[in-house]
Amino acid sequence: MSKTITLLGSTGSIGTQSLDVARMHGYTIFGLAAHSRIEILQKQIAEFHPRYVAVVDEAACDRLEAELTGMADAPRLLRGTEGLRTLAAMDGPDVVLNAVVGIAGLPASLAAIESGHDLALANKESLVTGGHLVTDAVRRKGVRLLPVDSEHSAIFQCLQDQHSAKRLTKILLTASGGPFFGMKQDQLAGKKKEDALKHPNWNMGAKITIDSATLMNKGLELIEAVWLFGLPEDKIQIVVQRESVIHSAVQFADNSVIAQMGVPDMRIPIQYALTWPDRLPSPVPELDFAALKSLSFDVADEETFRCLAACKKAIRKGGLAPCAANGANEEAVRLFLQDKIGFLDIGRLVEGVVDSQSFGGDYTLQDVYDCDAMARAYVRAHL
Template identity: 50%
Template sequence: MTDRNPAANTGRKRIAILGCTGSIGTQALDVCRRHADRLEVVALTAHSRTRELVDAAREFGVARVAVTDAARRSDPALADLPAGTSCQFGAEAAVDVCLHDDVDCVLVAIVGAAGLAASAAVLASGKQLALANKESLVVGGELLMPLAREGQLIPVDSEHSAIFQCYLGERAERAHAIWLTCSGGPFFGRTRAELEHVTAAQALAHPTWNMGAKITVDSATLMNKGLERIEAMHLFGVDMDFIRVVIQRQSKIHSMVEYEDGSVIAHLGASDMRIPIQYAFSYPDRWETPAPRVDFRELGSLDFAAPDADAFRCLALAERAGRTGGTLPCVMNAANEVAVAAFLDGAIGFTDIDRVVEACMDAHAVEPVQTLEQLADVDASARDAARRAIRARR
């Protein structure tokens, strides 16, 4: 059994952040900045934003950094790395820098399927994994969860952190349902016909959360909630029917667990990702909040609604993938990543995202999940199929 707080008797917990220049990564650095007496940043990675990586490395005095885009090897910014800070390049480097003995906890905040190999390596090493990459479990949950020891994998997604906390002190077998909350995104209430004409700028205007572009578009299509439903299925060992999606527009209830006696335990709080990030670092302790507190006397109301899976078809596609299992979630996720990138580039429309994903899912012959290498091959094949589907729509 892994120690819940590996640095409890040795000083500060030593943190590696994979994806330190993204939305989650920068907020994690803020948590580390606020709790410098408790947390020590020892390794950082970025894909291409080398200036931001170097600035963070200098601020925190890290031992190692990695740039996963090998084409950035000659970036002038890297000359400003602190003396003694090593720098590696390539996708494998993101894993290498976090597996050293001076790392206690690894935050995997890489967006997309690229986080799967890193998550698997962290779990296999016995280090604590703070998981902010939902695609790891969507694509490879059948491989990852058997590797996780008690207290080793702490979810960082706000909803899954909430569910994790709603289970604390309770008997999981006495739970009746998980209520997975959803903001509804910027297009809540719109019809399928109205969604045909929305723009990327409109999709990126999320009403309550500050996230990166890909995740924000996933929130607008409700694919994000579909991915989270599959993630919850793996994390908490339940089936798809056990996880019920409910729209909660204010984003103040982050999820709920209903128990067999009718009691519902809900996790409420500010819409600030630093709270679940900090909890993953502090678990099982709680530290002073990094975010403004919610005054529920001023909130006014909490609204609930059912999601519209006919208008937002990605939610139904994710349910199909979760129920089918095997390699189908991998195909769905890969096709979605390609389709979202094409939408952001103006190559396809908003509702073309689910059309591309569905076409790739329909064409795939599902296989049981066996290895990471197999999933990498399926991922690559699905991306090629998605690109062909996009070209066909032009």
């Protein structure tokens, strides 16, 4: 099945695994975008020969431009955040896959949708920070929003029977529990980035791995699920599934439950977003039930992991509260990775900004940016 893709965030974990899928199926890469890792990007250009490449960081863009000078069939180079948006909006691909990290992915998501592209979304912050902007644009333009996160892909897969989907009553959103599952606050107080970056099941980038350790990632995914599937927060239950084999499940009006299972490998949900509604052979091994032996379940500890509690509070408040939570978390994680704050400070600061205002009401894209800046300033002022 021939397909042409624009991949935003190509040098990160999701981006490189997306190219594994593209390589296996012979997909054409129309455009690639990265922030600053041009060494990886150059190898991708040499293999996939995109027509366009966007680099957000100006210094990295200058370095890549020098490397591309004189190169036969060199791609056209687009610069900065505007270049990222321009690439997302360009005619040519069948689907745009947005794997940019953080709120920086929101304008690219909107640009892709407004240009009439189907959007495979791995950038959960697009929905967390600008949920009504994204979903309104999807409805208005009549495009498809295809989830890439493993949990949301699992839910999406379980809802393919449209008649049954109308009887959805609960979402069971699974979590690995991260590296600190079962610990209490006194045990977490001295944890450093080296501890938090040791995820038990998934191979991910630094920011999302820290978010998994704090359970912020699960809070963001809960907010994303509200926008994607139309259920309120109190109908989405967080279930700790330590083996990361059940990726999520849904419950219907008759209390039957359907779950999606597979090995913990992001190439399954990436590929399903690109091939939907078809299923093709994937580069992922099959699930070996003989080796699996057992599955375990538990509940998420919101009293200890305050980021999750803060995200639930934020989506209940509505408006820009989720945006504030996300901005505070991005700033707090940045400071934690620089050893400037402690692990528990992340949850304290995220919860603090959510409690600081009411945040209700409609908003514009500029309001999103202003709220994000406010949340980051709140964190720096409350160290």
